[in-house]
Amino acid sequence: MSIVLMRIDDRLIHGQVVEGWIPVLKPVRVLVISDEAAADPMQKQLMRLALPENIALEVLSVAGAHGSVRKAVESQERTLVLAPGPSDVLALIEAGAVFDKVNVGGLHHAAGRERIGRAIFLSADDRRALSSLIARGVRVEGRAVPMEQAEDVGMLLKEGA
Amino acid sequence: MVNIIVITHGKFGEYLVEAAEEIVGPQPTGVRCISISSRLSVEEARGMLESAVAELRGGEGLIVAVDMPGGTPCNIAMRVVRDRPDVRVICGINLYMMVTAFGRRGACGVDEVFSGMLDSGRKAIVDMRARIAEAGT
Numbered sequence: 001m002s003i004v005l006m007r008i009d010d011r012l013i014h015g016q017v018v019e020g021w022i023p024v025l026k027p028v029r030v031l032v033i034s035d036e037a038a039a040d041p042m043q044k045q046l047m048r049l050a051l052p053e054n055i056a057l058e059v060l061s062v063a064g065a066h067g068s069v070r071k072a073v074e075s076q077e078r079t080l081v082l083a084p085g086p087s088d089v090l091a092l093i094e095a096g097a098v099f100d101k102v103n104v105g106g107l108h109h110a111a112g113r114e115r116i117g118r119a120i121f122l123s124a125d126d127r128r129a130l131s132s133l134i135a136r137g138v139r140v141e142g143r144a145v146p147m148e149q150a151e152d153v154g155m156l157l158k159e160g161a
Numbered sequence: 162m163v164n165i166i167v168i169t170h171g172k173f174g175e176y177l178v179e180a181a182e183e184i185v186g187p188q189p190t191g192v193r194c195i196s197i198s199s200r201l202s203v204e205e206a207r208g209m210l211e212s213a214v215a216e217l218r219g220g221e222g223l224i225v226a227v228d229m230p231g232g233t234p235c236n237i238a239m240r241v242v243r244d245r246p247d248v249r250v251i252c253g254i255n256l257y258m259m260v261t262a263f264g265r266r267g268a269c270g271v272d273e274v275f276s277g278m279l280d281s282g283r284k285a286i287v288d289m290r291a292r293i294a295e296a297g298t
Contacts, residue, residue: 015184019264019281045293145186147267 003072003079009105010084012037013047016105017082020145022052027080029056031072033065033092034084062091069097086129093136101139104130104153116156117142131157163266163274164191164217167226167254168210168234172196174226174254181259188263191220197234206233210241214248222271223247224262224278226254249275257285 004025009017012032030051037043038061048057058068062083069092072079083089089102106119113121120142122130134140134154142151167174174194182188193213197206210225217223225242227235230252242248249271251258261281265274 015260019260020185023264024268042293049287049292145184145264148186 002075002077003069003081003099005103006081006083006089006099006101007103007105008083008086008089008107010107012082012084013050016145017080018050018052020147021080022055024146025078025080027055027078029058029072029077029079031065031068031079031081032057032059032083033062033069033081033088034059035061035063036084038064062088065092066095066097073098086126086133090129090132093133093138099138101141102133104140104142105144116159117151117153118148119144120151120153120156127157162191162220163222163224163262163269163271164193164220165224165226165262165266166193166195166210166213166217167259168195168197168206168238169228169254170197170232170234173228177254177256177259180256181263184260185263188266191217191266192263193217195234197237203233203237207237207241210237214241214245218245218248222249222274224249224251224271224275226250226258226262226278227252228254251275251278251282253282255282255285258282 004027005021012034013030032047037059044059047059051057060068069081072081093099104120107121107126108119109121113123115121130140130153140153142153167178175196178192178194195206195209195213214223225238225248227238227250229235235252238250242250258278258281261277262274265277
């Protein structure tokens with residue numbers, strides 16, 4: 001299994017990913033799975049600029065990502081996968097992807113979202129999707145950058161329920 | 162852990178450190194800011210840098226970051242480190258450099274942190290419209 005990190009982050013590629021995770025995990029490929037980003041050429045170019053040149057970037061819609069996720073799991077290439085929300089990861093799993101562990105890096109504040117962790121604000125949909133991931137045996141941690149202590153999202157969900 | 166002293170005009174360095182900590186996490190040890198202002202004489206500022214350098218030089222390397230070539234923070238730094246060749250000095254500090262430094266100072270040696278800061282600093286200055294137009298073709 002060569003997915004080095006499956007990360008949920010509504011900011012996708014930004015400073016925490018480029019300077020926090022990439023130097024530690026040393027992926028050769030970053031897979032961004034986001035319907036919105038896949039449809040936005042400007043956002044794709046900005047993400048390409050933010051990544052070091054020697055790291056490959058693929059930006060795919062959720063529906064179009066299954067083949068690339070399966071390839072990433074089977075290949076020896078270290079791949080970092082990013083998705084903007086828990087429901088995107090759930091959709092991947094429902095389509096057959098397997099993740100032992102999912103990192104919640106950032107679900108930032110927005111109207112109607114409730115805070116459960118340091119940088120974790122959830123809508124009702126997010127909450128349902130995360131609970132469903134956990135019910136399927138996925139370990140879900142909250143952690144913005146590698147040097148930070150991980151939060152147990154399952155515990156946080158129970159406390160907030 | 163590579164130690165870092167940021168010495169700048171006004172509180173620029175303190176805010177830069179705060180912004181970088183927002184991105185890659187708090188840096189509880191080994192990072193010091195010195196803010197040069199009209200309330201501080203050059204001798205006082207130099208004294209503050211001298212004692213910070215003496216204290217932070219003992220780690221796995223020390224980088225002094227300044228904001229502008231030939232500015233007072235830069236001039237003070239160069240006088241203080243003149244006879245201490247092990248202390249690196251980097252100029253033109255920006256957020257990308259700071260984030261790179263904080264992201265790497267726990268895991269890499271001083272050479273790697275320093276060269277990473279040089280690379281990031283250069284990469285941070287971009288004519289964005291020109292670059293996006295180029296990438297789009």
